[in-house]
Amino acid sequence: AQSVTQLDSQVPVFEEAPVELRCNYSSSVSVYLFWYVQYPNQGLQLLLKYLSGSTLVKGINGFEAEFNKSQTSFHLRKPSVHISDTAEYFCAVSDTGRNQGGKLIFGQGTELSVKP
Amino acid sequence: DVKVTQSSRYLVKRTGEKVFLECVQDMDHENMFWYRQDPGLGLRLIYFSYDVKMKEKGDIPEGYSVSREKKERFSLILESASTNQTSMYLCASASMTGELFFGEGSRLTVL
Structure with a gap:
């Protein structure tokens, strides 16, 4: 069975500081990896995804993530955060098998709070 | 612009x-999902449909x-x-690469 662990439930950070949101997963099969963001009172939207190829993935709003197969991690980073990045961030995994499209396992979420 | 629409944003029952929660997508996706979101638990999959x-x-x-008619x-x-x-319910549809597109959610309170 697959699982996802987001190591920090809350991350407070000052504006313009760098941030890293940590995500570890477990799976016995090949995986696809995703980061989603949820702004207050909204649904989730995709930040970035790893399907194959380069292990460094760039997403929207200046975020990037690195897939590390040996450490089973997919940490999300941004070199300089803005107040508008305040939101909840979810890491998710799915296997690459047929008919698994969209059947994601989500982590518990990390609340990023950017302070002025 | 792609869209997943949930019929009710807030319900009290x-x-x-x-209770019926309805979801409509306009992307011709085959796969659709219902998740439940609770604080500290993330999103948990309730049901899904491939056709x-x-x-x-x-x-x-x-x-x-x-129901998927x-x-x-x-x-x-x-x-x-x-x-x-009592929870937030999120509907989503999936592209061929497994990317989920979410609705804005339905917050249900059961008294």
């Missing part, structure tokens, strides 16, 4: 009532059922609502 009239249980199907519409049904079903 009483214990024992039947019209097909459904499969997710991780927490107890107390829920679903048309490709674009996926409904979640609570036959007899209970207080422990």
Whole structure:
């Protein structure tokens, strides 16, 4: 069975500081990896995804993530955060098998709070 | 612009009532999902559907059922609502690469 662990439930950070949101997963099969963001009172939207190829993935709003197969991690980073990045961030995994499209396992979420 | 629309943003129901949550997508996606979101638990899959009239249980199907009569519409049904079903419900459809597109959510309170 697959699982996802987001190591920090809350991350407070000052504006313009760098941030890293940590995500570890477990799976016995090949995986696809995703980061989603949820702004207050909204649904989730995709930040970035790893399907194959380069292990460094760039997403929207200046975020990037690195897939590390040996450490089973997919940490999300941004070199300089803005107040508008305040939101909840979810890491998710799915296997690459047929008919698994969209059947994601989500982590518990990390609340990023950017302070002025 | 792609869109997943959930019929109700906020609902308040009483214990024992039947509740319908409706979801419509305009992307011609085959796969659709219902998740439940609770603080500290992330998103948990209730049911999903890979085709019209097909459904499969997710991780927490107890107390829920679903209906998919048309490709674009996926409904979640609570036959007899209970207080422990107070939650945020999120509908999503999936592209061929597995990217989920979410609706804005339906926040259900059961009194």
